[in-house]
Amino acid sequence: MEVNYTVGLDENPNVASITTNCQNSFVLNDNYQLDRILQDEFAELEVVRTNITRTEGLVEFLDYLLDNRPASALRTYLLPYTQTPSPPPLAPETHPSPPSLPTAPSAEEAENALRNELVQLRRRERQLLANINGCVGSRTRSCGISSIEGPNPWLAKDGTPCRGFSSLSARFGDFCGYWDSAVSLLAIQPQK
Numbered sequence: 001m002e003v004n005y006t007v008g009l010d011e012n013p014n015v016a017s018i019t020t021n022c023q024n025s026f027v028l029n030d031n032y033q034l035d036r037i038l039q040d041e042f043a044e045l046e047v048v049r050t051n052i053t054r055t056e057g058l059v060e061f062l063d064y065l066l067d068n069r070p071a072s073a074l075r076t077y078l079l080p081y082t083q084t085p086s087p088p089p090l091a092p093e094t095h096p097s098p099p100s101l102p103t104a105p106s107a108e109e110a111e112n113a114l115r116n117e118l119v120q121l122r123r124r125e126r127q128l129l130a131n132i133n134g135c136v137g138s139r140t141r142s143c144g145i146s147s148i149e150g151p152n153p154w155l156a157k158d159g160t161p162c163r164g165f166s167s168l169s170a171r172f173g174d175f176c177g178y179w180d181s182a183v184s185l186l187a188i189q190p191q192k
Helices: 015-035 039-067 071-082 107-133
Strands: none
Touching: 039 107
């Protein structure tokens, strides 16, 4: 069982107005929830695409660095391959040697890691696109809209909660307005 109640704070509360406000609050919240469908996926897709662009740039930069290494770097890079390996030193039995410090990955290892990350990012992008593009809106199914097209009506653009944030009220001034248009559609006169 669900019980809803509303308290009128005025000395002579107008029950019809209070009821209308409650019903408008329900409608506004229901529509906002329908707008929110797939908004998280759209936001993640934007982040994934930004990371793909960043990773592609890093791979391209590493390719450039590897292709344009000075000869001195190539000599030191090839030096271990030209020397014969020496036998390992005998470790003293009483004093074990300290563990070696971690070394930075080589440019090739870094490039391979970036290419693997790029594969994962592109796979996630395909999954998100399949979820988003697979949604076809109809009278019985809502696919939502972006957070720019359908923002939270109880949060200001800077994230500040508006007066009706906690109660989800729809009275004038309880929810935030996003009407930035310099042209009032009501002021446009039809052409004769």
